[in-house]
Amino acid sequence: MEAEELQTTARMARLSLSTAEEERLGRAVERMLAYCSHMASLPVDDLEPTTHALLTKNRLRPDESPGGQSADALLANAPEREDRFILIPNVL
């Protein structure tokens, strides 16, 4: 894989790669892609894709809160906080 292709993919995945990672992970990704391209030998044009093995239809629940979640317990995991707000660096 071209270094540029890898860097484009990494940007989309929100990862920044060091030079060493670029080389190491680039090689590993390329090896997996080469291996996976062997699927082309199986004729599948007439087949429908499977997204889930056993689910046949989407299921919805009423749009109501099931309760039981504590906002305080969720906020307690935030790395930077001011009162009940999660802090992030300036957007602008």
Added chain:
Amino acid sequence: MPGSLDGSWRERASARDAAVGAFLQLDPSIGAADSAASGPLSGTTFGVKDNIAVRGYQLTCGSRLLEGVVSPYTATAVERLQRAGAVVAGKTNLDEFGMGSSTENSAFKRTLNPFDHGRVPGGSSGGSAAAVAAGIVDFALGSDTGGSVRQPASFCGLFGLKPTYGAVSRYGLVAYASSLEVIGVLARSVDLVERVFAVMRGEDPRDHSSLPWESAARPARAAKAAKAAKGGARGKTAPLCVGLPRECAGEGLCPEVRRTLEATKERLAGLGHAVAEVDLPTLEHVVAAYYVIATAEASANLARFDGIRYGRRAGGAVNPEELVLASRSAGFGDEVKLRILLGTYVLRSGFQDQYYLRAQKVRTAIRADFARVFDSVDLLLMPVYPVPPFAPGSAEADPFAQKLADVYTCSANLAGLPALAFPAAVEAGLPIGMQLLAPPFAEDRLFEACRGLEKIFPSPDPGAP
């Protein structure tokens, strides 16, 4: 806290854990009050893989990115076990986000195989397997996305169940590959695996992919064929017709595993079951389809980890975009980055048809292959892993070799089938397991067959640490 988990329990558990490093957090006092005083599982303790939520315990997924995160809620599967009287002992080590087959991809510690401390316990639920095999807990929960319950069970001489997809709620399981994974159980007896599964299973309104569990009946045709082949039952249970895919029996297995497969065939025949060779030609494509689908789903599922709402945040970022980039780049390990990159690539426009769409169609072919085979047999016998427990740094420990070795396990995940790994040999002091696969919701058939095998070859004991 139950009297059985007093000081002497803690002392013994800590000493055993110190020898193998199974737990990332070992403390039954945190969740003990959430367990019922009595129930069908009272008196039992269990370990929970650290990608399954238990209120008050950490939830790191073996990742630096989630170091220090404490779960505010409990997974449905765990909650049901607590209601049945079982007590959580702690959180077990794993390959980061369940990605690996040796537990070496944990950011926090190495877990050793209780049978040989120079070998890995398997993975990704390696901490769960080591915790049970070392006698620290009665059973442990793992997650199985491509073999992550069955392979460590096999490496540590245990029974390991990967239930039918959707049979156990995934609510509270940190998502890696949502269409493939399921919470499973590892224990030293078929009976305990069955009892735990009976408590955990069933539809859950909090997981839209969960399904009501009803035992699948045996088709009359297969039962008749088995009876005809063996001239009637010799054991207590009706004979089963067990298929052995030709593609599993030859090349690719090391001599120890091949011998174990042969011995298992003979044991099944001795129990009155018929063993017949079958064809499963799509097996050669399962690893490719599995890694395309699993990494594509992983790239989407792991997009939520941004260092903003929870977990470790990289310092010094001047804007939110940089914060996310720096936190993810510093927080994820190599294997996770590799899978995110691969998954992102196969979903990119221009490559999607070639990889992701094709893999989904191959998955359809794999499902059809299994459906055809299960028209004529009740169960399938397959190896779990092509080699016995390996040593860190060996050729078998190479990450690419580990991926190829998923060939026998990941097909059950692609097809949503239940599979039960069982101990079948100890060679040179190392356990080797085999597995049986069944049609969806036919877990009872797996238990029935493995109860017979367990009488001949029970779960081996690694001995004192």
